[in-house]
Amino acid sequence: MLLKTTQKISSDFLIVGAGIIGLSIAYNLSKKFLNKKICIIEKESDLGQHASGRNSGVLHAGFYYHPESFKAKFTKLGNLELTKYCDEKGLKIKKCGKVVVAKSEKELEILFELKKRGDTNGVEIYLVNESELKDIEPNAKTYKYALWSPTTSVISPIQILQSLKSDLEKQGVAIYFNTPYRKKLDSNTVIGGNYIFEYEILINCAGLYADKIAKDFNLADNLHIVPFKGRYLECYSTPQIKRNIYPVPDMRNPFLGIHLTVKTEGGVKIGPTATPSFWRENYEWLDNFRLTEFIEIVKINTKLFFRNKPFREIAIEELPKHLYTKKYILGKASELVKNLNISNLKWGKVGIRAQLVDTQKYEIVHDFVIQKDKTSIHLLNTISPSFTASFPFTRYVVDRYIGSGSSYEFR
Ligand SMILES: Cc1cc2nc3c(=O)[nH]c(=O)nc-3n(C[C@H](O)[C@H](O)[C@H](O)COP(=O)(O)OP(=O)(O)OC[C@H]3O[C@@H](n4cnc5c(N)ncnc54)[C@H](O)[C@@H]3O)c2cc1C
Numbered sequence: 386m387l388l389k390t391t392q393k394i395s396s397d398f399l400i401v402g403a404g405i406i407g408l409s410i411a412y413n414l415s416k417k418f419l420n421k422k423i424c425i426i427e428k429e430s431d432l433g434q435h436a437s438g439r440n441s442g443v444l445h446a447g448f449y450y451h452p453e454s455f456k457a458k459f460t461k462l463g464n465l466e467l468t469k470y471c472d473e474k475g476l477k478i479k480k481c482g483k484v485v486v487a488k489s490e491k492e493l494e495i496l497f498e499l500k501k502r503g504d505t506n507g508v509e510i511y512l513v514n515e516s517e518l519k520d521i522e523p524n525a526k527t528y529k530y531a532l533w534s535p536t537t538s539v540i541s542p543i544q545i546l547q548s549l550k551s552d553l554e555k556q557g558v559a560i561y562f563n564t565p566y567r568k569k570l571d572s573n574t575v576i577g578g579n580y581i582f583e584y585e586i587l588i589n590c591a592g593l594y595a596d597k598i599a600k601d602f603n604l605a606d607n608l609h610i611v612p613f614k615g616r617y618l619e620c621y622s623t624p625q626i627k628r629n630i631y632p633v634p635d636m637r638n639p640f641l642g643i644h645l646t647v648k649t650e651g652g653v654k655i656g657p658t659a660t661p662s663f664w665r666e667n668y669e670w671l672d673n674f675r676l677t678e679f680i681e682i683v684k685i686n687t688k689l690f691f692r693n694k695p696f697r698e699i700a701i702e703e704l705p706k707h708l709y710t711k712k713y714i715l716g717k718a719s720e721l722v723k724n725l726n727i728s729n730l731k732w733g734k735v736g737i738r739a740q741l742v743d744t745q746k747y748e749i750v751h752d753f754v755i756q757k758d759k760t761s762i763h764l765l766n767t768i769s770p771s772f773t774a775s776f777p778f779t780r781y782v783v784d785r786y787i788g789s790g791s792s793y794e795f796r
Contacts, residue, residue, distance in 0.1 A: 392580050396424040396559075399575070399584035401566045401598060403427035404437035405542070406767050407590035408549040409775040413783045415556040423558045424584075426577040428565035432546040435592050435666070437772060439736035441617075441646045441654060442542050443629060444468065445770040446483075446534045448503030448510050449641070454752040457506045459774035459781065464536060466776040467545070476544045477649040483537035483629035484518060486527035486721055492633040496530060499633075503532075510534050522628045524722045537629060541649050542772060566591065569601045572760045586787065589763040593665040593739045599763040604756045607745040608765060611685050612665050613640070615657025617733035618714050623653045630721045637695040639740065639751050639768060643717040654733055655718045661686055661700075668735045685742060692747040741766035755782060762786055 398414050400407045403425050411423050432438065444467055447460030471478040487496050496512075503510035511533045513521065518531045525531065550560065564578030566589075574583050589598045593612060599605035631644040640659040647653055663682055666673035689696045711730065719725045741750040753774075754765040762782060771778065 393583060394424060394580050395422070395583040397421035397585045398423045399577075399582050399587045400425040400590055401577075401587065402590040402592055402595070403432055403546075403550075403560055403562075404435060404590060404592050404767075405546065405549075405772050405775045406437075406592070406764055406779060407588075408546060408553065410588050410590060410764075410779040410782065411553050411558050412549055413776070413780045414787075415553060415558055417783055417787075423553075423556075424582065425553075425558065425560045426564040426566060426582065427560060427562050430562050432550060433543045436736055436739065436767075437546055437592075438543050439734045440542055440769070440772060441644075441657065442539050442649065443483075443646060443770075443773070444478075444538045444540055445773045446503070446508050446510065446536045447506050447770075447773075448499055448508045448532075448534065449634065450502065450506065451751070452502065452505045455778060455781075456752055456770060456774065457502075459778040460770050461506060461508050461536075462777040463770070463774035464538070467540065467773065468538065470548075470776070471540055471545070474548050476548055477541045479539040479647060479649050481537075481539060481628045481647050482521075482533065482535040483631060484513075484522050484525050484527075485532040485534070485631045485633060486518075486525050487530060487633050488528055488720060490528070493528065493530060495633045495636060496532060498636070499532060503534075508534070509536055522626075522630060524625050524724055525628075525630050526721065526723050539629065539647055539649055566594075566598055572758075585760065587761040588782075589761065590767070592767065593737060595739065595763060595765045595767070596741065599756055599765060602758055602761050602763065604758060604763055605765060607743055608741050608750070608754065609681070609685055609744050610665065610739050610765075611682060611689070611742045612662040612667070613659050613738045613740050614662040614667065615640075615659060615736045615738065616714070617654045617656030617735075618711060618730045619648070619652060619654050619733040620727050620730050621650075621652035622729075623727055625724060625726065626653050626722065632717075632721060635699070638699050639749060640738075641769075643714060645718055645721060653727070655714055655727075655730075656733070657736060658714065659738075662737050665739075666737065668737065685744060688744070689742060689747055689749075693749075696747075696749065738768050739766070740768055753778065755786075757786060
């Protein structure tokens with residue numbers, strides 16, 4: 386394709402992707418480097434077209450994650466900081482908490498493990514019995530014990546993105562919509578849309594395409610995004626559910642299981658499912674079909690299936706449910722509550738997780754990944770709970786890799 390690249394745009398920091406990670410990197414950079422020029426390029430015409438605008442909207446508390454992980458390090462703090470941001474800006478936030486309920490003796494073991502992780506991660510979390518659960522969320526049902534997390538809450542992701550955009554514009558950050566990253570020209574220049582962008586440091590926050598861009602910089606050699614689709618059912622009035630209700634997760638995979646989330650505007654969301662998606666932006670039917678992606682993703686999924694036992698077990702369990710009928714989702718939800726008397730259900734927006742797989746070890750990667758070279762930083766596997774963790778996680782990236790002082794040094 387012959388591109389008519391007419392204009393050269395120079396900046397100190399060039400960010401690719403205006404999801405929550407790209408916007409909060411810009412937010413932290415603009416606070417730290419007052420006089421530096423920051424540009425963001427975004428391939429879509431508006432905010433929130435991908436994961437950041439298509440998620441459960443939950444500010445997680447931080448008890449699920451392995452204590453050594455970035456997820457554990459930044460989720461509790463991220464919850465606190467985004468709560469403060471919503472309160473200060475007057476954005477919607479429902480401080481409703483959440484319960485995790487068990488179905489069997491076997492699930493109790495995982496419940497106790499989650500309680501331990503929560504304690505290690507310094508998260509406020511309580512083990513409650515059935516009668517205590519009744520006082521907290523009368524409609525939830527459990528086997529013997531449940532977990533009660535008072536600090537989990539629900540926000541409006543789109544409102545937060547819009548508020549950040551307006552903060553950034555006031556700070557002089559330029560956001561170029563309809564401007565896809567196309568290719569690297571040299572270590573300080575890339576083509577984005579019809580422009581040539583010159584920069585000192587590029588930060589790749591491209592979500593579902595972050596691995597592709599990292600590969601353009603000869604990074605992420607053994608890392609590939611294998612997208613997983615999440616479908617939701619939504620309804621607008623359910624007075625009998627006041628708090629988020631989650632099942633005990635299958636700790637072998639990074640997903641939390643179909644749950645009930647209270648919405649900020651009233652009603653509940655049920656989901657998300659977790660089935661492989663065969664190309665990256667496959668939201669509905671043949672949306673955004675790309676043959677090369679399809680072939681690549683089928684190949685990786687097939688190899689994972691044969692080489693990774695836990696993945697195979699999950700796939701065998703999950704694949705038959707690929708069509709995810711309403712009946713199946715409602716069946717899963719009804720395992721969590723005594724009375725699921727919900728009417729007027731509609732399909733909600735589908736979300737796709739940018740899940741990374743290590744194709745050398747044929748393992749699913751569980752934590753956020755940071756890779757860098759001399760002039761670029763690449764944020765990969767920014768899966769859940771990266772919305773919650775976004776503020777402190779991106780501040781860590783800025784502080785750890787971009788030194789302070791009158792002129793920054795890149796470490
Ligand atoms: C179903 C689902 C439920 C979730 N629930 C929660 C939750 O309850 N709580 C929570 O904390 N997290 C949740 N998450 C995770 C959270 O949504 C993501 O971790 C987070 O939104 C990732 O943000 P991001 O900025 O990395 O990616 P994105 O939001 O995908 O942003 C990346 C941006 O990069 C742009 N881009 C891509 N390629 C290019 C290119 N070539 N050039 C320019 N721009 C490009 C895209 O258009 C996009 O706008 C959920 C995710 C899913 C899918």
